[in-house]
Amino acid sequence: MSFHVPEQFRIRKGPRATTEKIGNNGAFLVDVRTAKRIAPLRIIASDGKGWEHVSISLENKCPSWQDMCIIKNLFWDEEDCVIQYHPPRSEYVNNNEFCLHLWRKSGYEFPLPPSIMV
Numbered sequence: 001m002s003f004h005v006p007e008q009f010r011i012r013k014g015p016r017a018t019t020e021k022i023g024n025n026g027a028f029l030v031d032v033r034t035a036k037r038i039a040p041l042r043i044i045a046s047d048g049k050g051w052e053h054v055s056i057s058l059e060n061k062c063p064s065w066q067d068m069c070i071i072k073n074l075f076w077d078e079e080d081c082v083i084q085y086h087p088p089r090s091e092y093v094n095n096n097e098f099c100l101h102l103w104r105k106s107g108y109e110f111p112l113p114p115s116i117m118v
Contacts, residue, residue: 002076002077003047003104003106005026006030006074006075009031009043009074010028011026011027024045024047024052025046025048026045027042028042028044029042030043030074034064037058037064041057041058041067041071042056042057043055043056047106050105051104051105052075052104052105053103054071054072054101054102055099055101056068056099056100056101056102057099058098061098062098063100080104081104081109081110082103082104083104
């Protein structure tokens with residue numbers, strides 16, 4: 001299990017610029033074009049407080065399942081399990097209506113239902 005950032009996509013200039021000196025934290029622009037999307041995916045990654053987290057957004061629509069899979073496999077290994085939470089309504093935070101999140105608890109393996117059910 002490994003959380004890692006794709007340094008080739010790290011934003012290195014401007015207000016969101018970071019360097020690898022801050023580890024797995026920072027902003028990234030992932031320009032992986034698909035038939036349905038030509039804009040780069042905007043990513044914020046962090047690994048604090050026992051959690052690995054990546055937010056994925058586009059300017060005017062939510063990322064697709066394919067987008068989420070691309071980002072999941074860039075920041076984690078193919079066999080790692082990461083999740084999207086649907087928290088209780090009272091815990092909702094929505095700073096960007098076109099942003100989705102992937103999470104993994106550091107050092108923890110999420111239980112999975114039988115694959116035939118997924």
